[in-house]
Every structure is written in C-alpha cells, then in structure tokens.
Amino acid sequence: MPLPTGFTVVLDRRTEVLDDGRVLLGGFPTRLLRLTARAQALFEGRTLRVTGRAGALLADRLLDAGLAHPVVTSLPEPRDARHTFVVPVRDRPRELDRLLTSIGPGHEVIVVDDASHRPASVAAVAAEHGARLLALSVNAGPAGARNAGLRLVRTPYAVFVDSDVVLPPETVPVLLRHFADPRVAMAVPRITGLETAASANWIGRYESVRSSLDLGRHPAAVRPAGSVSWASTACTVVRVDALRDGFDARMRVGEDVDLCWRLFADGRRVRYEPTVEAAHEHRVEVADWLLRKAVYGTGAHPLAERHPQHIAPAVFAPWSVVMVGALLAQRRWSVPVAGIVFAGAGLRIARKLDGVRQRHRLALRLTAMGSVAALTQTSALLTRHWWPAAAVGCVASRRIRRAVAVAAVADVVLEHRRDRAALDLLRYGVARRLDDLAYGAGVWLSVLRGRSTAALRPRIVRRSGTPGEGR
Numbered sequence: 001m002p003l004p005t006g007f008t009v010v011l012d013r014r015t016e017v018l019d020d021g022r023v024l025l026g027g028f029p030t031r032l033l034r035l036t037a038r039a040q041a042l043f044e045g046r047t048l049r050v051t052g053r054a055g056a057l058l059a060d061r062l063l064d065a066g067l068a069h070p071v072v073t074s075l076p077e078p079r080d081a082r083h084t085f086v087v088p089v090r091d092r093p094r095e096l097d098r099l100l101t102s103i104g105p106g107h108e109v110i111v112v113d114d115a116s117h118r119p120a121s122v123a124a125v126a127a128e129h130g131a132r133l134l135a136l137s138v139n140a141g142p143a144g145a146r147n148a149g150l151r152l153v154r155t156p157y158a159v160f161v162d163s164d165v166v167l168p169p170e171t172v173p174v175l176l177r178h179f180a181d182p183r184v185a186m187a188v189p190r191i192t193g194l195e196t197a198a199s200a201n202w203i204g205r206y207e208s209v210r211s212s213l214d215l216g217r218h219p220a221a222v223r224p225a226g227s228v229s230w231a232s233t234a235c236t237v238v239r240v241d242a243l244r245d246g247f248d249a250r251m252r253v254g255e256d257v258d259l260c261w262r263l264f265a266d267g268r269r270v271r272y273e274p275t276v277e278a279a280h281e282h283r284v285e286v287a288d289w290l291l292r293k294a295v296y297g298t299g300a301h302p303l304a305e306r307h308p309q310h311i312a313p314a315v316f317a318p319w320s321v322v323m324v325g326a327l328l329a330q331r332r333w334s335v336p337v338a339g340i341v342f343a344g345a346g347l348r349i350a351r352k353l354d355g356v357r358q359r360h361r362l363a364l365r366l367t368a369m370g371s372v373a374a375l376t377q378t379s380a381l382l383t384r385h386w387w388p389a390a391a392v393g394c395v396a397s398r399r400i401r402r403a404v405a406v407a408a409v410a411d412v413v414l415e416h417r418r419d420r421a422a423l424d425l426l427r428y429g430v431a432r433r434l435d436d437l438a439y440g441a442g443v444w445l446s447v448l449r450g451r452s453t454a455a456l457r458p459r460i461v462r463r464s465g466t467p468g469e470g471r
Contacts (some may be wrong), residue, residue, distance in 0.1 A: 001182035001183075002053065002056040002057070002060070002182075003050050003056040003059050003060055003180075003181060003182075004050065004056075004076075004180060004182075005050055005051060005052075005056075006049065006050060006074075006076070007049070007050040007056070007059060007070070007075065007180060007181065008047060008048070008049045008050070008070065008071040008074040008075070009047070009048050009059045009062055009063060009068040009069060009070055009071065010046055010047045010048075010068060010069060010071050011024070011026075011046040011047075011062075011067060011068050012026055012027075012066065012067055012068055012069060012218075013218065014026050015027070015046075015067045015068065017046070018356060018357065018362075019356060019357050021035065021040045021043065022034065022035055022040065023035065023356055024062075024067055025362075026065075026066070026067050027065040027066040027067045028066045028223075028225065028226040028227050029225065030366065030369075031065060031067075032352070032353065032356070033061075033062075033065065033067065038054065039054070039058055042054065042055050042058060047071070048062070048068070049074075060183075063181075063221065063269070064221075066220070066221050066223075066226055066227065069219040069220070069221070069271075070178060070180075070181065070219075070271070072174060072177050072178060072219075072273060072275065073177075075177040075178065075180040076177070076180055077173070077176060077177060078156070078157075078176055078177075078179050078180070080156050081156075081157070081173075081176050082108075082155040082156060082157070083107075083108075083155050083156070083157035083158065083159050083172065083176070083237065084107075084108040084109070084110060084152075084153045084154070084155045084157075084158050084159065085103055085107055085108065085109040085110065085158075085159045085161060086110050086112065086146060086149035086150060086153065086158050086159065086160050086161075087099065087100075087109065087110065087111045087112065087131070087149075087161055087162070087163055088112045088114055088142055088145035088146050088149065088160075088162065088163070089111060089112065089113060089114065089116070089122060089145075089162075089163040090113070090114040090115065090116050090117075090139065090145075091116045091117055091118060091121070091122065092122075092163045092164065093118075093121040093122055093124070093125045095163045095164045095281065096111065096122060096125045096126070096163045097125045097128070097129075098166060099161065099163055099164075099165055099166060099167065100125065100126075100129040100131060101129070102166045102167045102168070102169075103129075103161075103167055104169065105129075105130065108132075108155065109126075109129065109130075109131035109132065110131065110132045110133075110134060110149045110152055110153070111125075111126040111131045111132065111133050111134070112134045112136065112145040112146070112148050112149040113126075113133060113134065113135040113136060114136050114139055114140055114141070114142075114144075114145040115136050115137060115138055115139040115140075119135055123135070132152070134148060134149060134152065136148060140249060141249065141251075141252045141255075142162075142233075142247075142252070142255060143246075143247035143248060143249045143250075143251055143252070143255040144247075144249040146160055146233070146246065146247050147245075147246040147247055147249055150240070150243065150246050153240055155240070156239065156240060156241070157176065157179070157237055157238065157239060157240060158237070158238050158240050158243075159172055159235075159236070159237050159238075160233050160235070160236050160238065161234070161235045161236075161278070162234045162235070162280070164194075164234075164280060164281040165191075165194075165234055165235050165278050165279065165280050165281075166194055166278070166279040166281075167235065167278055167279075168276070168277060168278070168279075170276055171189050171235070171276040171277065171278055172237060174189075174273065174275065174276045175187040175188070175189060175237040175273055175276065176237060178271045178273065179237075179239060181269060181271075183267065183268055183269045184239070184268070184269045184270070184271055185238060185239050185242035185243070185263045185266075185268035185269065185270060186222075186231075186236055186237065186238045186239070186242075186259075186260070186263060186268075186270045186271070187236070187237050187270070187271045187272075187273055188222070188231040188232065188233070188235065188236045188237075188270070188271070188272055188273070189235055189273055189274070189276045189277050189278050190214065190215065190216075190217075190272075190273075190274035190275075190276070190277045190278075191211065191213035191214055191215070191232055191234055191235065191277070191278055191279075191280050192208075192211075192214060192277045192278070192279050192280070193207055193208040193211060193214075193279065193280065193281075193282050194279035194280055194281045194282070195279075196281060198284050198285075199281075199282065199284055201284055202423060202427045202431065203283075203284045203285070203286060203289050203431060204282065204284040205421060205422050205423045206421065206423055206427075206428060206431035206432075206435075207282040207283075207284065207289070208282075208421075208422070209419040209420070209421045210415075210419060210421075210431070210432070210435065211280070211282055212232075212293070212296055213232045213234060213280055215228050215231060215232075215272055215274070216228070216274065217274055218274060219271070219272060219273055219274060219275070220271075220272045221269060221270070221271065221272075222260050222264075222270035222271065222272050223260075223264050223270070224261055224264060224307070224309075224310035225310070225315060228272045229310075230256065230257040230260045230261070231256065231260055231270060231272055232256050233247075233255070233256040233259065234278065234280055235278035235280075236256075242263070242266075242268055243259075246259075247259055248306075250302075251299070251302055253295055253296065253298055253299040253302075254296075254299025254300075254302055254303050257299065257303055258302075258303060258306055258307070261303075261306075261307050261310055286434075290434060290438040291438075293435055293438035293439045293442065294438045294439065294441050294442035294445070295442060296439060296442060297438070297439040297440060297441065297442020297443040297444075297445070297446060298442045298443075298445055298446040299442075299446065300442070300443040300446045300447065300455035301446035301447055301449065301450035301452060301454070301455050302446070302450075303455070304450070304452065304454035304455040305450070305452075305454075308454055309459075311454065311455050312457060312458050312459035313377075313380070313381060313384075313385040313386075313443075313455070313456065313457075313458060314377035314378070314380065314381055314385075314458040314459070315377070315458065315459045315460075315461055316374055316377070316458055316459070316460050316461075317345075317370065317374075317460070317461065317462070318460055318462060319341055319344065319345040319348075320345075320370060320371065320373075320374035321374075321460060322337075322341050323337075323338045323341040323342060323345075323371065323374065324374050324375065324378050326338045326341065327375075328378070328399070328403055329399070330399045330402065330403070342367060342371060345367050345370070346360075346363045346364050346366075346367040347363070349363040349366050349367055350362075350363035377458075378407070379407035379410065379411050380411075380436075381458070382403060382404050382407045382408075383404065383407050383408050383411060383433070383436050384436040384439060384440050385440055385443055385456060386440070386456065387436065387437060387440045388440065388441075388444050390404050408433060411432065412425070412428065412429040412432050412433070413425070415428075415432065416428045416429070416432075443455060443456070444456075
C-alpha cells in the first residue's frame with residue numbers, strides 16, 4: 001500500500017542537499033540519490049508532502065534509505081486507534097501499581113503474571129486498577145509472557161510495556177500516528193531513566209546518559225546496520241496483525257532485537273520516535289547492574305543463529321581493514337601505508353561522485369568519516385567485544401598494550417565530552433569500562449556455550465556505491 005495523501009517527511013539532519021537540490025547524500029549506509037527535475041519540485045525546503053503517486057514513491061524511498069523521517073506531528077491518527085496495554089510482570093507489585101497509575105483509567109489493560117512468587121500481591125494491584133489478569137503457572141520469560149497477553153488482544157494495536165516503566169500520557173497517542181504509514185509494524189519511544197532516590201548515585205548518573213535502552217535524541221528507522229539497529233520493547237506500540245507469531249519465546253534475552261530484525265526481513269518498518277519518552281527504572285546497584293549488562297551480552301549467540309547476516313560486532317569496508325591493520329602494526333611504515341590506502345579510497349569514492357560539484361572535496365570528507373567509523377569500531381572491538389582476547393594479547397605484546405590503552409582512554413574522553421554526563425571523568429571512565437567488560441563477558445559466555453564464533457566475527461562488505469535516481 002502506498003503512503004497516504006498528506007503524509008509528510010523531512011530530510012534527516014545528516015542528509016546533505018547538493019548541487020542546487022539535484023543530489024541528496026546521506027542515509028545508512030551512506031548513499032547518493034540524484035533527483036530528477038520532477039522529484040525536486042516535490043520538495044518545499046527539506047520537507048516533502050505526499051500529494052500524489054510520485055510523491056508517495058519518493059517519500060517511501062527516502063524512508064527506506066534513512067534519508068528522511070516522518071513529521072509525526074503532521075500525521076493523522078489511525079482511523080481505528082483502539083489499543084490494549086499488555087504488561088508482563090513477575091512480582092514487583094509496587095512497580096506495577098506505579099505503571100498502571102501512569103496509564104490511568106479508561107484503557108484496556110492485560111496484566112500477565114509470569115509465575116510470581118507472591119501472585120496475590122500482583123492480583124490485588126491488577127484488580128485495584130481494573131486490569132484483566134492472566135496468571136501463568138510456569139515462568140515463560142518476557143517473550144512468552146508478552147505472547148500470552150497478545151493472544152487475548154482484540155484491538156488493532158497492542159502496547160507492550162514493562163512493569164518498571166512509567167508512561168507519560170502523550171507517548172502512546174504520538175506513536176500511534178506512525179501507523180499512518182501502512183508498512184509500519186512497530187513504533188517505540190525514547191527510553192529515559194526514571195529519577196528515584198537511588199538513581200542519584202554514580203551508576204545511576206552514568207545510566208542516565210549511557211543506558212543500553214536509550215537510543216538517543218534523533219528519530220530513526222530501526223534496521224540492521226542503521227544508525228539505530230534495534231529497539232527495546234520495554235515500551236512499544238505494535239500493529240497486531242503484523243506480529244504473526246509474536247516474540248520468539250525460546251529467547252530469554254535479545255527477543256526484542258530478533259523481533260525488529262524479523263519485521264525488517266518481512267518488509268515492515270520499525271520507527272524510533274524520541275520526541276516522546278517512557279521512563280525506565282534502571283538498575284543502579286553495581287552487582288545488579290553488571291549482571292544485567294552481562295545478560296544482555298548472552299543474547300549474542302542466539303541472535304547469530306537466527307540472523308547471521310546482521311549480528312557482526314563491526315562492519316568494515318576492505319580498504320578500512322587494510323588501513324586499520326597498518327595502524328595497529330605500529331611500524332615505521334604504518335602511517336605511510338595508511339595514508340596511501342586513505343588516498344586510494346578517496347579517489348575511488350570521487351569516481352562514484354562523477355558529476356557532483358566539488359566531488360574531490362566531498363570524497364575527502366566521506367573518506368575521513370569512514371576512517372573515523374573504522375577506528376571507532378576497532379576501539380569497541382578491543383575494549384568491549386574482544387576484550388578477553390585483547391587482555392591475553394596485552395600480556396604477550398607491547399604493541400597490543402599500547403593499542404588497547406589508547407582505545408580505552410580515547411573512548412572515555414570523547415564519550416564523556418559528548419554525553420555531558422553529570423559525573424566526573426574518572427567515575428565515568430570506570431563505569432564505561434565496567435559496562436564494556438560485563439557486556440563482553442556475556443558475549444563470550446554465549447559464544448562458548450554455542451561453540452561458535454559467529455557473534456565475534458566482523459563483517460567485511462564491498463558496497464557497490466551505485467548512485468540512485470529519484471523520479
């Protein structure tokens with residue numbers, strides 16, 4: 001189905017308009033789109049409003065490429081916006097009461113008690129708020145509990161929300177607007193930290209800016225290898241008829257990533273909408289926090305089995321592998337070789353930009369961006385995904401020690417400045433390294449259990465870079 005008349009998109013903040021509007025550059029991965037005169041006429045500044053078939057096709061293509069995003073405030077509400085809240089919970093009556101209070105009266109709510117140790121407390125809270133209770137006799141995990149609730153939903157949309165979340169009243173109505181796009185199957189808000197007395201400690205302040213669930217300030221299409229490659233289902237609105245069998249109940253962790261990637265494979269869209277939020281009570285006790293980070297890491301191998309093409313911890317172009325390898329060698333020839341590779345990559349990119357004004361200057365900038373991305377990913381491999389192997393290498397090699405030290409320190413300094421955390425550099429750095437160590441330990445535990453290194457292997461891609469044309 002095409003995008004409806006009136007559907008409006010705006011170019012992503014990183015999308016560049018070149019050559020007097022004839023060329024668009026941006027998206028994930030970066031691509032160049034040449035616009036015909038007819039396509040150019042459809043834009044008003046950086047905005048395109050669908051008024052006919054041509055506009056619908058171009059807007060659809062821009063959304064697929066990550067070059068543009070819907071203007072959510074301009075989208076209509078669905079004709080049938082009825083929705084049911086599905087709340088999986090195991091114990092946590094206090095948190096459940098807080099969530100149901102934030103949802104408020106007048107909504108259909110299904111509370112799925114996932115085999116609580118004290119089911120009477122959960123039942124009492126559900127009854128107090130007029131919610132329907134589904135009590136499971138055997139613990140099914142988050143995925144299984146959500147599926148059990150989903151089977152009882154009779155409305156077009158379901159809102160999955162975890163019990164440790166507080167939901168502002170505007171969040172769900174705004175997310176529902178994304179379903180004006182018939183391909184959207186799921187829309188998620190920004191997950192922020194819930195302010196509590198406990199969240200004021202140093203772990204809480206770190207989590208407020210570096211939570212694994214917080215996907216940032218900018219809207220995005222959720223897709224593998226995109227700027228946002230997955231989204232948490234701690235709070236999410238879904239189109240019920242698009243979920244088919246729902247979550248993979250065999251997965252106790254990573255089920256949200258799996259769902260996002262399955263929807264993408266089905267040709268559906270998942271939208272991340274940071275203009276609305278859901279406040280999540282983060283773990284702030286050190287031991288509990290580290291355990292949760294490690295648990296997140298254990299989802300790596302199950303995801304590698306289901307999505308081997310998307311699970312790579314890093315994605316490199318062939319030229320960037322050679323450049324990074326030369327720099328890691330730390331020899332006299334390292335910088336000259338890296339420079340030659342950089343120059344060669346820049347010339348190759350410039351050839352693909354044939355016909356674009358100042359293509360060599362643009363190619364230089366794109367090559368520099370690719371180099372920074374390659375170095376950033378290498379740093380993450382050394383300090384996060386590969387840290388057990390890097391630690392062994394540090395014992396045997398002075399060069400590896402230098403590489404790991406530079407990666408660890410540079411990462412902390414740069415990210416602390418970017419995050420503007422209300423935390424001094426030292427404690428931020430300790431939290432950052434503990435975060436990576438715990439997650440990486442979970443990944444390696446998963447890999448050892450699965451007897452496969454698929455979740456640890458980077459992917460090398462050779463993109464064609466063929467420019468597209470918008471009609």
